[in-house]
Amino acid sequence: MxxxxxxxxxxxxxxxxxxxxxxxxxxxxxxxxxxxxxxxxxxxxxxxxxxxxxxxxxxxxxxxxxxxxxxxxxxxxxxxxxxxxxxxxxxxxxxxxxxxxxxxxxxxxxxxxxxxxxxxxxxxxxxxxxxxxxxxxxxxxxxxxxxxxxxxxxxxxxxxxxxxxxxxxxxxxxxxxxxxxxxxxxxxxxTVPNPPCQEGGSNMLRNGGFEEGPYMIPGSAACGVLVPPMDEDDVSPLPGWMIMSYSKAVKYIGSDHFAVPSGTRAVELVAGVEAALVQEVDTVPGSACRMEFSVGDAGNGCAACETESAPGLGMRVTAAAAEGSTSVAHCSKGDGGSGWERGVLEFKAVEKRTRVVLFSAGYHTRSDGSGTLCGPVVDDVSLVCAASSAPPPAQRRRLLRR
The missing domain is CATH 2.60.120.260 (Galactose-binding domain-like)
Incomplete structure (x- = not known):
């Protein structure tokens, strides 16, 4: 035996x-x-x-x-x-x-x-x-x-x-x-699908719902998976998106253990202004564009809410593109039950390539006293422009790296 x-x-x-x-x-x-x-x-x-x-x-x-x-x-x-x-x-x-x-x-x-x-x-x-x-x-x-x-x-x-x-x-x-x-x-x-035709009101962003990303090991999924900073030419484990930072990361989370706005995956911005989600798309200069995204909390004890006596302490996500920017506040109780805010940014494209940026405007830690970093959750990011042209097939590899 x-x-x-x-x-x-x-x-x-x-x-x-x-x-x-x-x-x-x-x-x-x-x-x-x-x-x-x-x-x-x-x-x-x-x-x-x-x-x-x-x-x-x-x-x-x-x-x-x-x-x-x-x-x-x-x-x-x-x-x-x-x-x-x-x-x-x-x-x-x-x-x-x-x-x-x-x-x-x-x-x-x-x-x-x-x-x-x-x-x-x-x-x-x-x-x-x-x-x-x-x-x-x-x-x-x-x-x-x-x-x-x-x-x-x-x-x-x-x-x-x-x-x-x-x-x-x-x-x-x-x-x-x-x-x-x-x-x-x-x-x-x-696996990253091509973005739909950019004309006619379709989302120009790749993987805007973050449904495609790194493997989540069952025993570790409750902690999420960090996507660390990368050079612009690196291949991203979060297809379509770059993480711009010196040393900080964003956290890829799943609905089995976290609250997410839609689908089964989302991103928690755990490093404040030190890490940003970035994606570049082809645009037509002068075209009118509308970017939308959802903001909420992961239900992981990350409580933060602005009040008159404590302004600026709540969760807030800033979005920027071309010459426009907007900031969306979310009042979180830390239990994922505070709903979701829908942010909107309207701008005009000024270049043939437009960079979309999302980051947390503040720093947060869990309310359990552990000092563990946490932050707002972003999901369902879309970009629609009135006039644009789809990228030629030769650009597919470059866009996927981005």
Missing amino acids: VISRVALLLLVCAAARPASAGDGLLQNGNFECAPDVSQMNGTRVTSPYAIPSWESTGCVEYIQSGTTQDNGMVLAVPEGAHAVRLGVDSSVRQQLTVTAGAYYSVTFSAARTCAQSEKLSLSVIPCSPDHAPSALPIQTVYSTSGWDSYSWAFLATQDGAVTLVIHHADDGVDDPACGPILDAVAIKTL
């Missing part, structure tokens, strides 16, 4: 070939299949192939929930009982099978353990020559659990096997073992 159980475990944890990039956890993506004790020195992994389905380099630790550091800090494991910790200049990697021309979003959970400036760098090998690894800041914690789920996206440039690399390169600490905890690595193939 013991032999049979061991054999079964080996079959489950084995990685005989690259995993097909479907929707869900990667092979041993939650690191619950453990290394053999002969390939470990305490918590330190001593062989590059010790962790089933993964290859590791540098100082990588395999940790268990409840592990305590020398300084007394208990390490938080986001999913299940096990995770890995990436020391300075350390990485884990796994091969995937992808389709050329397809867009993929990677979701993972991470927790900071040492330096305030810890970052994780994600890349795919091989990749397009102009696509450098993306460094995702994880110093700000947006949940009460001590860890967050993050997302990142890439464009597959070839059919077949590629290697996903997650790397920690923070060299600003003295302890080579110091670094973030990594867990629950999943992937999703992104």
Whole structure:
């Protein structure tokens, strides 16, 4: 019986070939299949192939929930009982099978353990020559659990096997073992429909309802998924939208655990004026345009309401496009039952490309005293112009990256 159980475990944890990039956890993506004790020195992994389905380099630790550091800090494991910790200049990697021309979003959970400036760098090998690894800041914690789920996206440039690399390169600490905890690595193939014809009153924005976005891991969905800042040429895990910020993120949320205005997905603006949702569209200069969007709260204890004695403390979302802007206030009780406000911005296009911007005009924290950042929810964003032209097919890739 013991032999049979061991054999079964080996079959489950084995990685005989690259995993097909479907929707869900990667092979041993939650690191619950453990290394053999002969390939470990305490918590330190001593062989590059010790962790089933993964290859590791540098100082990588395999940790268990409840592990305590020398300084007394208990390490938080986001999913299940096990995770890995990436020391300075350390990485884990796994091969995937992808389709050329397809867009993929990677979701993972991470927790900071040492330096305030810890970052994780994600890349795919091989990749397009102009696509450098993306460094995702994880110093700000947006949940009460001590860890967050993050997302990142890439464009597959070839059919077949590629290697996903997650790397920690923070060299600003003295302890080579110091670094973030990594867990629950999943992937999703992104599908983004073309916007409808821009004439005749159709929405010119892609993914205006935010229904397409990164994979939500069931055990982490109650915390949402962070979409971190990105360069304008990066592929977005929230198709159609860029996140403009220096180091802050927005939170992608689902209706299973949060209040959303419509459909099953929305975005919570958790970083105040430090992070903005941005999308660019082709417009005809001089055309009359109307932008609409919904504003509410996520029902997560983020209570904020303006009063005569405390003006400016309520939730407020600012929208800007071309030379116009508007600000929409929402009085939130934090329970998602305060309804939704519909914002409207009318403006005239002045350029052939118009940038639409949405951001929270204030900073908010949950009313439970935890200090957890939160903010207004935006959804159902639309843009209609009286005269415009649909983008030619050659611009499809550029718009999707935006």
